[in-house]
Amino acid sequence: MSIYQERILDHYKYPRNQGEIEKPDKKTAVHNPLCGDSIKMYAVFEKNKIKKISFIASGCVISKASASLLSEYAVKKSKEQLRKLDKAFIINMLGIELGPNRVKCALLALEALQKLLI
Amino acid sequence: MINVTKIKKDFPIFTFNPELIYLDSTATSLKPQLVIDKLNTYYQEYSANIYRGIYDISEKATEEFEKTREAVASFIHSYLSDEIIFTRNTTESINLIMYTLGDKIISKNDEIAVSIMEHHSNFVPWQVLAQRKSATLSIIDIDNNGQLVDISKTVTKKTKILSLTYISNVLGTINPIKKIIQQAKQINPEIIVIIDAAQAVPHIKVDVQDLNCDFLVFSSHKMLGPTGVGVLWGRKELLEHMNPFLYGGEMIETVSTKQTTYKTTPQKFEAGTPHIAGIIALREAIEYINAIGLKHIYLHEQTLVNYAIHFLEDSFKKKIQIFGPREMRSGIISFTLDKIHPHDIAQLLNDDHIAVRAGNHCAMPLHTRLHITASIRASFYLYNTTHDIDMLVKSLHKAIKIIG
Ligand SMILES: Cc1ncc(COP(=O)(O)O)c(C=O)c1O
Numbered sequence: 001m002s003i004y005q006e007r008i009l010d011h012y013k014y015p016r017n018q019g020e021i022e023k024p025d026k027k028t029a030v031h032n033p034l035c036g037d038s039i040k041m042y043a044v045f046e047k048n049k050i051k052k053i054s055f056i057a058s059g060c061v062i063s064k065a066s067a068s069l070l071s072e073y074a075v076k077k078s079k080e081q082l083r084k085l086d087k088a089f090i091i092n093m094l095g096i097e098l099g100p101n102r103v104k105c106a107l108l109a110l111e112a113l114q115k116l117l118i
Numbered sequence: 119m120i121n122v123t124k125i126k127k128d129f130p131i132f133t134f135n136p137e138l139i140y141l142d143s144t145a146t147s148l149k150p151q152l153v154i155d156k157l158n159t160y161y162q163e164y165s166a167n168i169y170r171g172i173y174d175i176s177e178k179a180t181e182e183f184e185k186t187r188e189a190v191a192s193f194i195h196s197y198l199s200d201e202i203i204f205t206r207n208t209t210e211s212i213n214l215i216m217y218t219l220g221d222k223i224i225s226k227n228d229e230i231a232v233s234i235m236e237h238h239s240n241f242v243p244w245q246v247l248a249q250r251k252s253a254t255l256s257i258i259d260i261d262n263n264g265q266l267v268d269i270s271k272t273v274t275k276k277t278k279i280l281s282l283t284y285i286s287n288v289l290g291t292i293n294p295i296k297k298i299i300q301q302a303k304q305i306n307p308e309i310i311v312i313i314d315a316a317q318a319v320p321h322i323k324v325d326v327q328d329l330n331c332d333f334l335v336f337s338s339h340k341m342l343g344p345t346g347v348g349v350l351w352g353r354k355e356l357l358e359h360m361n362p363f364l365y366g367g368e369m370i371e372t373v374s375t376k377q378t379t380y381k382t383t384p385q386k387f388e389a390g391t392p393h394i395a396g397i398i399a400l401r402e403a404i405e406y407i408n409a410i411g412l413k414h415i416y417l418h419e420q421t422l423v424n425y426a427i428h429f430l431e432d433s434f435k436k437k438i439q440i441f442g443p444r445e446m447r448s449g450i451i452s453f454t455l456d457k458i459h460p461h462d463i464a465q466l467l468n469d470d471h472i473a474v475r476a477g478n479h480c481a482m483p484l485h486t487r488l489h490i491t492a493s494i495r496a497s498f499y500l501y502n503t504t505h506d507i508d509m510l511v512k513s514l515h516k517a518i519k520i521i522g
Contacts (some may be wrong), residue, residue: 002469009520035461036490061459061462101461
């Protein structure tokens with residue numbers, strides 16, 4: 001089955017939480033030099049939880065859709081909860097099968113999120 | 119003219135994958151049944167080590183092995199089969215030269231020249247050597263056509279090594295290697311010229327005598343042969359003065375507890391048991407290519423690449439950016455399409471059983487020079503048809519519709 005399902009393409013074409021937050025508590029940037037994907041991510045925290053999160057991504061469908069879906073999920077979640085997220089979670093969240101080469105694209109957003117939580 | 123319908127029958131991969139449209143021969147070529155059978159015959163009928171056994175099947179293996187050396191020598195028009203050294207691949211051949219000759223002749227403030235269109239395997243070893251010796255790595259640029267600029271701005275009297283690709287694995291540019299070598303040797307008569315012919319030997323007639331280079335390297339797996347086999351051709355007088363690369367069995371003459379002496383070339387550079395079956399089967403690949411004729415293969419690829427460029431440009435107009443020159447190019451097309459990430463294109467093409475490469479194709483400096491991070495590459499060989507290109511264009515239209 002194609003990985004380009006409607007839900008994925010929808011998040012790619014109309015990303016949720018896209019953009020920059022003006023005064024974030026934390027911001028980070030990650031980059032995959034091999035394919036040129038890059039993600040900047042911004043967050044505002046309230047106590048231990050993410051109050052607001054946003055990102056700017058350039059890259060393939062998978063990396064962008066993954067960032068969009070993950071940002072939706074992350075809102076109102078605690079740092080502890082989010083630190084537990086792993087590869088299996090991301091693959092499940094996307095709901096598509098990915099070969100070893102494309103998994104890296106999907107995981108870039110998670111890498112950015114984890115850096116925000118440090 | 120070559121008969122592709124007949125040729126495709128020689129490649130069993132099309133029996134196992136009837137829908138496959140393979141447009142990635144630049145990465146590695148497909149293998150004809152004859153080559154696969156030749157590997158099996160060695161393992162089934164005479165799988166003995168070479169040089170060592172005084173018994174029939176070892177003699178047979180040695181003989182078959184050495185026959186490939188002769189076949190390779192005549193394929194690239196080397197006078198002496200002693201000038202053919204078997205390695206694992208192009209990358210190892212280049213590293214061998216770097217570690218033995220390069221290490222010896224490069225010192226502080228010397229210059230090593232490469233071009234911006236090199237594959238990493240002909241870029242990184244020289245960058246590392248230059249750094250280690252405090253030498254300078256000079257880089258020949260390309261023009262807007264994707265052709266090399268005049269080398270006289272880069273190659274100087276201090277340039278001790280010039281290592282250059284014959285054909286770019288991204289742009290498809292066929293460099294005027296013979297002229298460049300002449301020019302380089304006028305600038306510095308002592309210069310050592312190494313030619314990365316990984317994309318040339320499978321597609322055009324390469325003649326080391328005519329080119330007047332010092333070393334020339336390529337890989338079996340890109341010319342219908344097995345993986346794990348590479349070739350290094352070098353001038354005998356140079357090879358004789360070079361130290362061994364790896365030490366061990368097969369390459370020694372005498373060993374005492376105090377001292378070891380080495381065999382002469384080529385064995386001096388072939389330590390350990392090589393990929394015997396692969397090397398033997400490479401001869402089958404060469405014979406297959408010879409039977410069809412490099413001239414015919416080249417003309418076929420020219421037809422395909424010209425057809426593809428016109429069809430792609432007609433179909434996608436300003437949405438497509440095709441890199442590389444319109445003349446003197448081999449059957450390789452790299453492009454970007456409508457700001458869609460190349461990985462997405464490749465993935466969508468895969469849904470239609472079309473295999474292309476997406477990424478930087480082991481040529482990051484070139485992609486940086488072109489101001490892109492990745493491209494899509496379609497490449498052609500003797501088993502491709504214009505129908506393959508029609509399917510490619512159709513599938514690209516679909517990709518734009520889905521994610522464009
Ligand atoms: C121009 C060029 N040089 C070197 C190489 C490296 O070949 P190998 O991977 O067989 O060592 C390639 C293969 O991709 C190539 O296209």
